[in-house]
Amino acid sequence: MKMFCYQCQETARGKGCEIQGVCGKKPETSARMDQLLYIARGMAIVNRQLREKGASSKDASRFIVDALFTTITNANFNNDMLDGYISKALDLKNELEGESKKRGMEPPFMPEVSYHIPKEEYGVHEVIEHSGTLEEEITSVLHDKNPNIRGLKQLAMYGCKGMAAYARHACNLGYEDEDIYVVIENALAEISRPDISVDELFSLVLNVGDGGVKAMALLDKANTSTYGNPEITKVNIGVRNRPGILVSGHDLKDLEELLEQSAGKGVDIYTHSEMLPAQSYPFFKKFPHFAGNYGNAWWRQIDEFETFNGMFLFTSNCIVPPRPKTTYMDRVYTTGVVGMPGTHFIPEGKDGKKDFSEIIERAQTCQPPTEIERGEIVAGFAHNQVLALAPKIIDLIKSGKIRKFVVMAGCDGRMPSRKYYTEFAERLPKDCVILTAGCAKYRYNKLPLGDIEGVPRVLDAGQCNDSYSLVVIANALKDAFDLESVNDLPIVYNIAWYEQKAVIVLLALLSLGVKNIHTGPTLPAFFTPEILKVLQEKFNIGTIATVDEDLATLIG
Numbered sequence: 001m002k003m004f005c006y007q008c009q010e011t012a013r014g015k016g017c018e019i020q021g022v023c024g025k026k027p028e029t030s031a032r033m034d035q036l037l038y039i040a041r042g043m044a045i046v047n048r049q050l051r052e053k054g055a056s057s058k059d060a061s062r063f064i065v066d067a068l069f070t071t072i073t074n075a076n077f078n079n080d081m082l083d084g085y086i087s088k089a090l091d092l093k094n095e096l097e098g099e100s101k102k103r104g105m106e107p108p109f110m111p112e113v114s115y116h117i118p119k120e121e122y123g124v125h126e127v128i129e130h131s132g133t134l135e136e137e138i139t140s141v142l143h144d145k146n147p148n149i150r151g152l153k154q155l156a157m158y159g160c161k162g163m164a165a166y167a168r169h170a171c172n173l174g175y176e177d178e179d180i181y182v183v184i185e186n187a188l189a190e191i192s193r194p195d196i197s198v199d200e201l202f203s204l205v206l207n208v209g210d211g212g213v214k215a216m217a218l219l220d221k222a223n224t225s226t227y228g229n230p231e232i233t234k235v236n237i238g239v240r241n242r243p244g245i246l247v248s249g250h251d252l253k254d255l256e257e258l259l260e261q262s263a264g265k266g267v268d269i270y271t272h273s274e275m276l277p278a279q280s281y282p283f284f285k286k287f288p289h290f291a292g293n294y295g296n297a298w299w300r301q302i303d304e305f306e307t308f309n310g311m312f313l314f315t316s317n318c319i320v321p322p323r324p325k326t327t328y329m330d331r332v333y334t335t336g337v338v339g340m341p342g343t344h345f346i347p348e349g350k351d352g353k354k355d356f357s358e359i360i361e362r363a364q365t366c367q368p369p370t371e372i373e374r375g376e377i378v379a380g381f382a383h384n385q386v387l388a389l390a391p392k393i394i395d396l397i398k399s400g401k402i403r404k405f406v407v408m409a410g411c412d413g414r415m416p417s418r419k420y421y422t423e424f425a426e427r428l429p430k431d432c433v434i435l436t437a438g439c440a441k442y443r444y445n446k447l448p449l450g451d452i453e454g455v456p457r458v459l460d461a462g463q464c465n466d467s468y469s470l471v472v473i474a475n476a477l478k479d480a481f482d483l484e485s486v487n488d489l490p491i492v493y494n495i496a497w498y499e500q501k502a503v504i505v506l507l508a509l510l511s512l513g514v515k516n517i518h519t520g521p522t523l524p525a526f527f528t529p530e531i532l533k534v535l536q537e538k539f540n541i542g543t544i545a546t547v548d549e550d551l552a553t554l555i556g
Contacts, residue, residue: 002019002027003021003025007158029077033076040089065181066085070338148530151528151531155503159500159507160211175221175225219465235377242368243309248312250275251316255315272295277379297412298318306328329343380460381461383469383470387476390480393455406428410498415521417520418443441458517540
């Protein structure tokens with residue numbers, strides 16, 4: 001066993017990656033991430049103590065968010081970049097401890113296990129006295145011998161990773177909420193306690209879910225205040241005849257700066273995967289060189305990037321290590337927390353802005369994209385737009401023309417079993433409407449599913465973080481029908497998960513009391529039978545079966 005990681009849905013054998021990550025993560029990269037997270041936990045413990053005295057560090061809180069974000073699945077594969085994070089983490093942690101000592105505060109407890117890896121083995125910083133066996137420290141997640149304790153701790157950790165991603169995107173637009181930092185740092189401190197109980201961990205997990213709701217609400221406010229409310233938009237999925245830059249990931253601030261700097265340069269900007277919802281914001285529509293959406297979900301990039309012919313910008317996670325004979329890697333640029341060997345990194349300047357001139361200049365020399373499909377898809381059904389349609393939707397529900405809404409949000413992935421979601425959408429009764437957010441939509445958003453008296457049968461709220469829109473919509477319908485709970489609405493949940501942002505969406509829904517959620521295509525490897533049993537008892541959470549069985553269960 002050279003490493004251990006089971007944070008994503010595609011983990012090896014549904015149990016854990018031990019030799020190399022299915023995502024492409026190497027053991028030496030995994031070791032660095034383990035160490036970075038260990039130091040971040042120590043920072044959280046000290047900063048939580050300082051916060052009690054009104055002396056917490058905002059720089060430390062922001063760094064902890066970045067440390068969590070950069071270790072999310074498919075974000076950072078660059079060891080040198082991770083070493084830089086570790087060095088900065090140590091400096092910040094020393095500053096925090098120095099501040100604590102100056103105030104005469106008792107030294108706080110520290111995490112119970114060091115994730116030190118001998119320097120000669122992987123080149124990771126020698127930080128803490130070696131303790132335990134080499135195997136225990138490489139497999140740092142497995143240090144907790146009780147699988148229920150371990151699973152719940154990681155559930156909290158992975159929820160914090162997803163929350164951190166949303167908090168960082170909001171921060172990039174100038175929006176922060178101290179309560180989110182409090183939830184994250186408290187969770188990291190609590191999972192470091194060697195004496196924490198299963199019951200305490202279940203409460204902690206739901207508290208992380210509360211933080212997730214706040215983070216998604218904050219990002220929704222940041223996005224809509226900056227770029228306007230998304231509106232119904234027909235998005236072209238064909239190509240133009242000029243060179244292009246394909247923007248992937250989730251960060252709208254990066255897209256804004258790229259569009260502004262590339263205006264009038266003879267280059268078109270296309271969205272990819274989770275950046276598709278940007279097409280629906282009024283602000284971005286003012287750029288005539290903002291073209292359509294190219295390609296599909298993140299995992300298909302290794303084929304689709306070969307035909308795009310232009311340049312690529314990754315603004316957040318969803319980057320995939322290339323095949324050996326890939327031709328496009330030298331044309332890939334990353335920024336923010338994203339890193340990949342063989343690509344180019346665009347840093348943030350001292351003025352807080354980024355210089356995209358190099359990628360723009362190189363794009364000008366590229367061939368136009370090769371067309372891989374034609375047509376349009378409709379997007380822009382975030383909460384403001386759907387609520388504008390609410391009277392019509394309510395009438396359709398009351399008349400029986402809309403029987404149920406099916407929330408099919410979440411992530412897409414490579415496993416063949418995910419064709420289930422396409423078949424489920426195809427066979428869904430024609431009086432049912434899909435509410436979606438995240439890249440899971442690529443399994444069915446190009447199907448000819450039609451509409452119900454002008455209301456499309458796929459209402460796309462946007463990115464994974466826009467699952468918050470689905471909560472707003474559900475609460476509005478609850479109030480309109482004068483119901484006590486959203487669980488009384490004709491809404492069912494069939495959610496796909498892949499990585500940690502889907503985890504925080506699930507925890508957010510649970511913290512809001514939403515029940516009867518089906519999730520798949522497989523259960524998280526960190527869900528033990530005992531954890532699943534409690535979730536089933538409290539929330540009636542279920543797993544997918546066959547399309548026929550689930551249609552009978554969810555639709556009736």
